[in-house]
Amino acid sequence: MSDAPERHSKHLYRAVIVIVGGLIAIFSSRLLLMPKSFGEHGWYRFDNVAEQMAKPVKHGGNASCKSCHGEQSEQHDGAGHATVPCESCHAPLATHVKEKKKSADMKVERTYKLCARCHQKLEARPKDFPQVVLKEHLEDQGETLEGDVCLNCHQPHAPLEDL
Amino acid sequence: MLAKLNRRNFLEVLGQATAAGGLIVLLGPRATQATTTPEDEAYDWEEHSYVYLIDISKCIGCGSCVRGCKAENDVPDGFYRTWVERYAIAGLEEVRIDSPQGGLNGFQPDPTAPASTKSFFVPKLCNHCSNTPCVQVCPVGASYQTKDGLVLVDKDHCVGCGYCVQACPYGSRFLDPETHTAEKCTWCYHRISKGELPACVASCPTGTRRFGDLKREGDEVVAIIRSQNVGVLAKELLTKPRCYYLHLDGEVR
Ligand code: SF4
């Protein structure tokens, strides 16, 4: 019995080693495996919020078009297509302007397909929305359904003026 | 005899150590009090709580929103963060739903459709559910909720297991074919945090899609949600969507 304390301290000694070893393993694997900023606000990598915010904006909005194309903007804003954003028929600002300078031509679709997306008669469209059965409408005008036929009569910026 | 005693002690000690370790792991990341996101001091995400409103009666199915989203977010071909469905309900029984290329190029008249009693378009996107199944199932913490009410995916942290794609009852997620990580609508977080509208809302010519903020005084969209008959998709799933639909037909799912 006289050597009991010594034997117990031996057990403790080993237990402490196991605990300390375990903690070191846990903390070092945490350090190695857990991304920086993970858990700052919850169970995710907080830095990602800033990364998402930092992505470049591509659509500039009508005001950005107006700063160079005042005349067209004015015509557009006062007519039947005023609620149609410029970049919906043209393309996002970012494809045309870089660092406040023109970087490439704007792509514009000019075929009847562009007009048909909104104005081809469809059962599902709200009844009061202006729609035509394209074929019939063109036959009435003595035209055929091809190419940029709509532009023969309609000016997209002011579609019902000058008819 | 030493071995016997030791094994018993050892197991106990091991148990305690693991418990302590686990506790430390859980308590480890202590939430800080900072309210602004790290890089942009101007934007305080605790001052916003976004909601989205879709007025079904106004949608013309032009697909401008789908194209706007694609261009703004470089959404890979064949995949959609937002899309438009056409419902045709004949005799109140037969429900036909189509969405050719997500409505990207609009819709064509459907000559095979039965004389439908009612037909309308339903724009769809991630509902940014407040009680979201997709975040709950993510095993690595790559899907998360922001303080302003969005559900986002950290694509650098995502392991591409696809659990969230399966968990979303609205089909709002997909795996990016190039990065093999989860993708979905972000309500254009890079735009709204700069005070811009999401690209789909900015692209819509009819005012079908609108964006609101519960924490902005006098917000028109919030006023509509509070005062008119709005619904959410699959309410019975208790996901608490932040996308509200005006004039929602009972057949829409
Ligand atoms: S709609 Fe789907 S992806 Fe979006 S928050 Fe809800 S469950 Fe998640």
Ligand code: SF4
């Ligand atoms: S842009 Fe607006 S009107 Fe056109 S399909 Fe989208 S939600 Fe409907």
